[in-house]
Amino acid sequence: MKKILVVDDAKVVRMVVSQILKRNGYQVIGEASNGREAFEKYKALKPDAVTMDITMPEVDGIQGLKDIIAYDNQAKVIMISALDQRDALAEAIRHGAADYVVKPFEDDRMISALHEIFGDSTSVES
Amino acid sequence: MNIDINHLKVFEVMTRLSIDRASRALSKTLKTGARIALSNIYITDLSGATEKMNEDAREMAGVMVNFHGNVSCKLLFMLPIEGTLILTDLFLRQPIGTANQFDEASESAIQEVGNIIAAHICNALVSNFDATLVPLPPIVHNDFAGVLFSSLLMEQGMSEESFLLIDTSFKILKTELDCYLFLIPELNSFKKLIDSLGVCV
Numbered sequence: 001m002k003k004i005l006v007v008d009d010a011k012v013v014r015m016v017v018s019q020i021l022k023r024n025g026y027q028v029i030g031e032a033s034n035g036r037e038a039f040e041k042y043k044a045l046k047p048d049a050v051t052m053d054i055t056m057p058e059v060d061g062i063q064g065l066k067d068i069i070a071y072d073n074q075a076k077v078i079m080i081s082a083l084d085q086r087d088a089l090a091e092a093i094r095h096g097a098a099d100y101v102v103k104p105f106e107d108d109r110m111i112s113a114l115h116e117i118f119g120d121s122t123s124v125e126s
Numbered sequence: 127m128n129i130d131i132n133h134l135k136v137f138e139v140m141t142r143l144s145i146d147r148a149s150r151a152l153s154k155t156l157k158t159g160a161r162i163a164l165s166n167i168y169i170t171d172l173s174g175a176t177e178k179m180n181e182d183a184r185e186m187a188g189v190m191v192n193f194h195g196n197v198s199c200k201l202l203f204m205l206p207i208e209g210t211l212i213l214t215d216l217f218l219r220q221p222i223g224t225a226n227q228f229d230e231a232s233e234s235a236i237q238e239v240g241n242i243i244a245a246h247i248c249n250a251l252v253s254n255f256d257a258t259l260v261p262l263p264p265i266v267h268n269d270f271a272g273v274l275f276s277s278l279l280m281e282q283g284m285s286e287e288s289f290l291l292i293d294t295s296f297k298i299l300k301t302e303l304d305c306y307l308f309l310i311p312e313l314n315s316f317k318k319l320i321d322s323l324g325v326c327v
Contacts, residue, residue, distance in 0.1 A: 010238040104151055104155040
């Protein structure tokens with residue numbers, strides 16, 4: 001079972017994302033509420049992938065992404081943000097994000113993104 | 127305050143397009159209709175605006191979002207405490223009435239609503255009007271309506287000046303939930319943006 005670290009400053013979003021992941025056969029190995037906490041938990045928990053919000057207090061998701069990629073250039077980080085802007089997308093991809101999902105999203109969009117990065121052809125539960 | 131009627135007209139169009147987009151995003155998030163409509167744009171000051179809010183004696187939760195970019199704006203979203211419980215239930219796809227106390231989950235529900243509305247307002251202004259604009263992390267407080275409103279604005283250093291207040295009517299459909307959503311634009315930056323679009327003669 002693939003292990004996922006869920007990062008968002010809003011508890012309800014972490015709860016919803018975790019529910020979707022669990023329903024689709026993933027293990028939520030930890031949660032973090034900003035980029036710094038995400039980096040610390042990445043090192044400690046060694047997840048297979050991270051879902052990362054961008055707009056967060058203290059250390060944002062782009063910095064969290066940069067820190068994780070600098071530590072592990074094979075890290076799989078999916079950005080999940082309400083920012084649907086070319087510059088935000090370009091910055092995330094430039095710093096090594098594996099995918100970018102815009103909030104609000106359908107459950108299968110996030111699961112498809114995970115299937116894609118794991119090279120998994122399993123069908124998505126809708 | 128330096129904005130003429132033509133600028134104001136363009137600004138009103140910008141506002142309508144932005145809140146339409148935010149409204150659609152919120153409806154999709156909550157899986158129920160959220161209807162945000164522009165109701166009034168007027169110049170006021172802190173005491174004038176607070177006086178109106180003091181008429182509502184309910185305890186509220188409020189979220190303030192600042193925007194950063196070549197235009198500047200603030201967003202204030204407020205709703206009664208019991209409304210945050212409904213939002214929590216809608217977010218978590220659970221029957222309304224399940225959440226029964228204002229806790230970390232309900233605080234984060236209003237925080238996320240503020241984030242989604244703010245981000246989609248930014249998205250509309252960026253894609254339609256070439257603004258560069260992103261929201262900063264939301265700040266959540268709870269108190270009585272008037273106190274919350276004035277303290278959030280005072281924290282933003284708005285105790286002295288008059289400002290343009292965009293008042294909306296905000297309803298979450300299939301519930302009795304009426305919310306307050308105010309936008310407070312920094313007018314000089316918006317005037318520059320409107321001028322750069324070349325739509326005012």
